[in-house]
């Protein structure tokens with residue numbers, strides 16, 4: 001929050017100017033934040049700093065009721081602005097006064113405040129709402145998965161609109177207080193730290209706080225009956241893991257994987273630098289999906305990730321995202337390689353550490369797996385298109401690109417880049433071109449050609465570009481890593 005300091009003379013002048021300006025120059029904020037892949041995602045004209053969500057959820061009926069209080073600031077003279085939301089609003093207030101509101105498009109909630117908001121004004125929006133998120137179809141699907149004892153919001157890039165109104169794009173990050181009341185015996189899991197928990201008249205309220213900037217798709221809510229394990233890391237961070245009580249045969253493997261979160265995070269700190277957030281953990285709800293997601297501080301894992309036994313590699317992947325994706329987030333969704341190329345590469349580094357195949361051996365194997373006419377090589381990880389945002393090439397070819405960088409700049413510079421990048425852009429946003437410039441700066445080498453070859457050409461690069469072997473053996477870690485290929489969100 002900041003206050004504008006206005007000298008008395010300037011105040012008089014601005015009052016005079018404000019009269020003709022109020023109606024004529026105030027314009028609606030854009031219905032999209034300006035992402036070329038998803039033109040209607042997010043919104044223009046304002047910036048959110050904090051979401052306060054006070055919710056109540058009934059697992060029996062899937063009814064979610066709530067009040068969202070949003071702290072924002074206008075970035076233009078604003079006559080009207082949009083939120084992205086799929087449930088039904090019953091009342092909207094801006095700065096305490098009732099505002100007009102209307103639905104438009106797929107997920108737009110148009111809010112017209114009683115008075116225009118001059119550029120640079122902090123303002124508060126209160127939205128009261130209700131709905132059954134599993135029944136709300138946006139773009140033809142719901143991101144809310146029902147479980148036998150509750151429900152879960154976790155998806156990428158679309159997840160928030162099924163449980164709270166927001167400026168739904170990674171470019172507008174904010175802090176969160178998520179307070180959820182559920183029937184006694186049921187738990188509500190979200191991001192960050194559990195500040196408190198209390199019971200009254202058969203309902204238990206869980207108060208979660210995520211105190212570092214968080215993208216909307218990285219906010220998560222899971223309601224159900226969980227086995228919860230808690231611990232504290234050597235550095236004093238709270239660890240909270242949660243497992244549906246009805247995971248059946250997958251329970252052991254899920255716990256044997258996710259309970260290694262602290263160990264994996266400690267190792268990742270040696271590669272990427274200090275862990276960027278205030279809490280750690282993971283959760284495995286009894287959902288039918290097969291993917292995992294790097295929800296901030298507390299990744300989501302589908303039980304199917306553990307159907308063939310424990311898989312620490314998926315934990316490595318989702319925790320690596322805490323640096324590459326969560327703390328440093330994409331600028332536009334076309335920058336997805338910044339997330340996935342590095343999360344996949346972290347799995348290769350883990351394999352290297354475990355003696356199950358070096359990153360070079362895994363890169364060689366990926367290279368040999370895909371002949372030149374494989375459509376795999378037509379996907380450009382640096383700008384894959386919305387339809388290929390989570391294509392295997394973004395992950396595997398993307399990680400080969402990281403290995404090519406390692407070969408080009410040498411071990412010392414390479415690991416300095418891996419550790420430096422999350423520090424330089426901590427809690428912010430960045431794109432692929434920012435990474436290329438950063439790698440050039442740290443290494444002192446021109447790298448545009450290398451990245452063009454691996455990220456932007458729809459052809460298989462020459463083997464010499466990687467120093468690839470012609471017939472590599474399958475690395476020991478290959479199958480476990482390939483089993484995590486469904487880690488991205490699904491529709």
Ligand SMILES: [Zn+2]
Pocket residue numbers: 317321339340343487488
């Ligand atoms: Zn990922």
